[in-house]
Amino acid sequence: MPFGSYIRDLRECRHSDDRSYSLRQVAQRVGIEPAYLSKIEREVASPPSEATIRRIADDLGENPDLLLAMAGKVSKDLQEIIIRRAPLFADLLRNLREAPDHAVLRIVREVRDGDW
Amino acid sequence: MPFGSYIRDLRECRHSDDRSYSLRQVAQRVGIEPAYLSKIEREVASPPSEATIRRIADDLGENPDLLLAMAGKVSKDLQEIIIRRAPLFADLLRNLREAPDHAVLRIVREVRDGDW
DNA sequence: AGTACTGTGTAGTACACAGTACATAATAAC
DNA sequence: GTTATTATGTACTGTGTACTACACAGTACT
Missing domain, CATH: 1.10.260.40 (lambda repressor-like DNA-binding domains)
Structure with missing residues (x-):
């Protein structure tokens, strides 16, 4: 729509x-x-x-x-996050392109509770 | 620079x-x-x-x-990836904002070899 | 001294973005 | 059934983006 x-x-x-x-x-x-x-x-x-x-x-x-x-736009704050570490995040996003929602969600949770 | x-x-x-x-x-x-x-x-x-x-x-x-x-820009193909599943990827990126490079890299590898 | 390359200054174009301002037409409230 | 409110049509403005075109100036060779 x-x-x-x-x-x-x-x-x-x-x-x-x-x-x-x-x-x-x-x-x-x-x-x-x-x-x-x-x-x-x-x-x-x-x-x-x-x-x-x-x-x-x-x-x-x-x-x-x-x-x-x-509206075909990506929030400026998200762009900032990517721009700071462009090649890294570019790689991540292109790898996640075809990943199903639940896999991405799992990562979100993993990161949120992440202890690196 | x-x-x-x-x-x-x-x-x-x-x-x-x-x-x-x-x-x-x-x-x-x-x-x-x-x-x-x-x-x-x-x-x-x-x-x-x-x-x-x-x-x-x-x-x-x-x-x-x-x-x-x-140049302060994010590649159009990356924007497309985000836009397709905006709230999901917005969440992911904001959670990864402060994550160290090695943690992000680990995820990249995990996803690349991922079997979901 | 001439030509052949190097980079730069100035001016201007074409088009999209992000709106305002005002007049008019349709609808709802009393 | 008029007043008030609502939505639209038309026209215009200022700002930014993404360039082109052409003239000019310095340096290097030969």
Whole structure:
């Protein structure tokens, strides 16, 4: 699903039982013009900047990494992590490309409880 | 070390025993204007596009992921890998942020020989 | 002294990104 | 049934990216 329709659905879902989730009010809280948010939702405009996506995610209560991904973006903080040790992490990621979710999850847990 | 000075040093090193590594000739092989490469090397211009960095890496025999990192960029193919499973990989990377190199390397090997 | 190479200065192009501003049309509330 | 609110259409702006084109200047050979 594209970014625009996704956040529109999400917002309309919130709107259905909370009147403060109109396009205008969300736009105001997020700090952009309603016309611009309208265009984003209808995919007339491409997804906004990372900062704006984060504020939208915050307002709609959605995972920011997921929204960024739907917008075709990778969070700046993740990019930083990779850039610091580029060849190493490049290698890791390319090796994990085809790994099934559960294998990656196992590694996440292993690392989190890791005693190196 | 910044991107510009790094590739200048690298090129001049090659140049010292191979005359075909002049700024002009490298620029021609890479497919950009010499004046532009000059500006990149002196950091008058910011680093070029990913595609151009790849061609430079290729010509100078350097690791493309390393050059991209020095330019503050993350390779598009790596971004793709993350984007496909954003929340999962975001979690993994943030957990690996502080992990020492050898721990990451161990995981790389583990995954490469992995039987899931 | 001429030519052949080396790098650099200046100027400008084309296009994408991230929006604003205002007018108008549709819908809901009272 | 008018007022208030909602969503859209159109037009425009400023900033960054990724370059090109061409003229100029220094050095090296011969």
